[in-house]
Each structure stands twice: as C-alpha cells, then as structure tokens.
Amino acid sequence: MNLPKLLDGRLKIRHLVLLDALTRQGSVIGAAAELHITQPVATRGLQDVEEILGVSLYDRGPRGITPTIFGQAITEHARAVLAQLNQAGRHIVELADAERGTVVVGTHLAGSSVLLPVAIARLKNERPSLTVIVREGTPAALLAELEGGRVDVIVGRLTSPTTEFLSRTPLYSETVRIFSNSQHPLAKVTTVNLRELISYPWILPGSETILRRELEEFFARHDLELPQNRIEATSFLTIRKLLMVGNFVAALPSLIAADARNLQPLAVPLDNIGHSIGITTASTRALSPSAVALIDSLKLTAKFLEH
Structure with missing residues (x-):
C-alpha cells in the first residue's frame, strides 16, 4: 500500500470535522444534521476521504455505520489536529489578554x-x-x-x-456506599439484609458506567439478581430528588451524598467498591x-x- 499524500491539498479541515462527527454519531444522517449539511454532501465528503486514503473507513449496516480499524485510526488523528487548531485560537486570545x-x-x-x-x-x-x-x-x-x-x-x-x-x-480515593433519605424504613436498622434491600426501589447508574458493572458483579456474588424495581440515572440532581421523595436507595460516591442534607448511608457493606x-x-x-x-x-x- 502506497503512503497516502495527505498534504497535497485534497484533504480539507471540513473532512476532519466530518470524520469526528461520523464516528460520534454513528450515522451519516446524524453527522449531517449536526454539521448542518445535507446527507448527500456528508456521503460525498466521506467518499472523498476514503478515496484519498485508499481504504474503507466505516462498515455500513442497517443501524448506521461503525468505524473500521482504519476509520478509528484516522478519527483519532483528525481529533488531534482539530484539538490543536482549537487550542491555537484560544492560545492567541489568552496571549492578547x-x-x-x-x-x-x-x-x-x-x-x-x-x-x-x-x-x-x-x-x-x-x-x-x-x-x-x-x-x-x-x-x-x-x-x-x-x-x-x-x-x-x-x-x-x-x-x-x-x-x-x-x-x-x-x-484522591473515594468509597461508594448505599444511601437513602433519613426517613427510609431501613435508615435506623443496624444491619440491613440484602434480600430485603432488593425489595425497595433502586436508582442505578447507566449500563455504560463502570459502577453499574461493579454493582451487577456485587449482586451476582451474593446470588442476587439486579433489582427489578429500578430507575437508571446519572444526574445527581435527579438522584437526590428521587431519594428525598420516596423510599429509593442508590449507590453513590461518599463525598457526593455526604454533602447533601437528609441523606444517609445504609448499613450495607459493598465489598470495598470504590474508585x-x-x-x-x-x-x-x-x-x-x-x-x-x-x-x-x-x-x-x-x-x-x-x-
């Protein structure tokens, strides 16, 4: 494979912007909408880059596009170039003031x-x-x-x-504990039974988070399934409000909950889950x-x- 000539004027900044959007959005339609261009223009732009590089950058499927190893590699380099340009503009501003x-x-x-x-x-x-x-x-x-x-x-x-x-x-290091509001039926219990705790409504982090996977492993180690009565949320404002208005429980970093009034940890060890x-x-x-x-x-x- 011949080394692609990326400095001969054919590769444009707009191509780099398009690659970044395509990889993040996972579809030509989504990238076109984000960049305020038509789908044919986005498709043509992708074809231009693939022609310049001589490789296929994305696998096309019924649910969108997925970057190939070539697509992932060029996206990383495109983002690095765009980041340097953004940084250059801000650097000039900061030098001026x-x-x-x-x-x-x-x-x-x-x-x-x-x-x-x-x-x-x-x-x-x-x-x-x-x-x-x-x-x-x-x-x-x-x-x-x-x-x-x-x-x-x-x-x-x-x-x-x-x-x-x-x-x-x-x-710094931080522990994770299970919290409820101070009026929760289990708030004054010195030793909380996990099976009883499962019967209450839970607020769990999203499935894409590391903490969610750790909690799933925690339940599995104790031969328990994930709580059926659950909400998935990552916004602390939402989590705190839910904890205050109902008998919800949630696994939270200790410092976050410690700063919130009327929340308290329950007597449930989490097998040293922390981060x-x-x-x-x-x-x-x-x-x-x-x-x-x-x-x-x-x-x-x-x-x-x-x-």
Missing part, C-alpha cells in the same frame, strides 16, 4: 458535586475574568470531546491508566494557561478533601 481566557471542563457523577465546584470557586476568586465552562456527560462522550479539543480536562473517576493519547492523574478520582487530559497537546490554573486549583482542593 493574559487575565482572560476560557477553560472547558467535563465531568460525570464522581467528583462533580464537591471537588469541581470548590475548585472553580477558588479559581474564580483568584482570576475573576477567566471563564469556566462545565460540560456533563458520560465518560465515553467526554473522552471524545477531549480528543476533539472541545474539552480541556475531565474530572471524575479514573478507570484506566495513562496511555499514549490520554494522561490520567489521580487526586480513584482524578483528572484526564490529552497527552498529545499542551495545556492552556487557563487549564493549568484550573488543574492547580483541583489539586489544591483535593488535598483538603483527603483530610
């Missing part, structure tokens, strides 16, 4: 209710002109945003080690001064949470 700037931080359930708000408040006290944009999402969606340069840093649970493309820095909270950044690009400032604030805040 050192006190201003923008940092985009992604977060999911762990770390979102205590660590991040406190760190942002500390940062804004020192740099009031700096803009902080917080984006919530699933871990997979946030990683795609990070790779594409739309997010500078992710705060939350660390589930994988540092790689060639992603740098992960642990900040490391930290920050994830892209290894392939330099951080902006604003991102560095936020990370410094996160590290300082984490030291206080450990004690």
Whole structure:
C-alpha cells in the first residue's frame, strides 16, 4: 500500500470535522444534521476521504455505520489536529489578554458535586475574568470531546491508566456506599439484609458506567439478581430528588451524598467498591494557561478533601 499524500491539498479541515462527527454519531444522517449539511454532501465528503486514503473507513449496516480499524485510526488523528487548531485560537486570545481566557471542563457523577465546584470557586476568586465552562456527560462522550479539543480536562473517576493519547492523574480515593433519605424504613436498622434491600426501589447508574458493572458483579456474588424495581440515572440532581421523595436507595460516591442534607448511608457493606478520582487530559497537546490554573486549583482542593 502506497503512503497516502495527505498534504497535497485534497484533504480539507471540513473532512476532519466530518470524520469526528461520523464516528460520534454513528450515522451519516446524524453527522449531517449536526454539521448542518445535507446527507448527500456528508456521503460525498466521506467518499472523498476514503478515496484519498485508499481504504474503507466505516462498515455500513442497517443501524448506521461503525468505524473500521482504519476509520478509528484516522478519527483519532483528525481529533488531534482539530484539538490543536482549537487550542491555537484560544492560545492567541489568552496571549492578547493574559487575565482572560476560557477553560472547558467535563465531568460525570464522581467528583462533580464537591471537588469541581470548590475548585472553580477558588479559581474564580483568584482570576475573576477567566471563564469556566462545565460540560456533563458520560465518560465515553467526554473522552471524545477531549480528543476533539472541545474539552480541556475531565474530572471524575479514573478507570484506566495513562496511555499514549490520554494522561490520567489521580487526586484522591473515594468509597461508594448505599444511601437513602433519613426517613427510609431501613435508615435506623443496624444491619440491613440484602434480600430485603432488593425489595425497595433502586436508582442505578447507566449500563455504560463502570459502577453499574461493579454493582451487577456485587449482586451476582451474593446470588442476587439486579433489582427489578429500578430507575437508571446519572444526574445527581435527579438522584437526590428521587431519594428525598420516596423510599429509593442508590449507590453513590461518599463525598457526593455526604454533602447533601437528609441523606444517609445504609448499613450495607459493598465489598470495598470504590474508585480513584482524578483528572484526564490529552497527552498529545499542551495545556492552556487557563487549564493549568484550573488543574492547580483541583489539586489544591483535593488535598483538603483527603483530610
């Protein structure tokens, strides 16, 4: 296979943007809608890139498209290029006004209710002109945003080690416990029977999360099926409200629930289910001064949470 000529002017920035959207959306229709172009234009753009590279980038199926090994590889490189361009524009802005700037931080359930708000408040006290944009999402969606340069840093649970493309820095360890409201029938029980607990309505994390898989394994070890009466949710605002208005129970990171009034842990050991909270950044690009400032604030805040 001859080395494709990617610098001869045929490959455009719009092609890279299209590849990123196609891989995230999993369909030509979805990518076209996101980019505000017609489906034929998106299809032609994909055909152009495949012609330039000389390989098939996606497998077409009845439910959409799935990247081939070539498609996944070129998407990673496309996101890296787009991230560098986004970073370049913001770098110019920050050089023009050192006190201003923008940092985009992604977060999911762990770390979102205590660590991040406190760190942002500390940062804004020192740099009031700096803009902080917080984006919530699933871990997979946030990683795609990070790779594409739309997010500078992710705060939350660390589930994988540092790689060639992603740098992960642990900040503190956190346990997971089962919580209810303080008026729950099991709130005053010194030893909760798991089979009795199963009979109550549960709030479980989404099936795409690591915590959900850990809970499934926990129930399996105790020869129990997943609770039939359940809701799946990852938004802490939704979870907290449900816990307050009914006899729901939920497995939550300890710090999140500890900061919420009228919630309390039940006397149920979770076999040491816990996790490391930290920050994830892209290894392939330099951080902006604003991102560095936020990370410094996160590290300082984490030291206080450990004690």
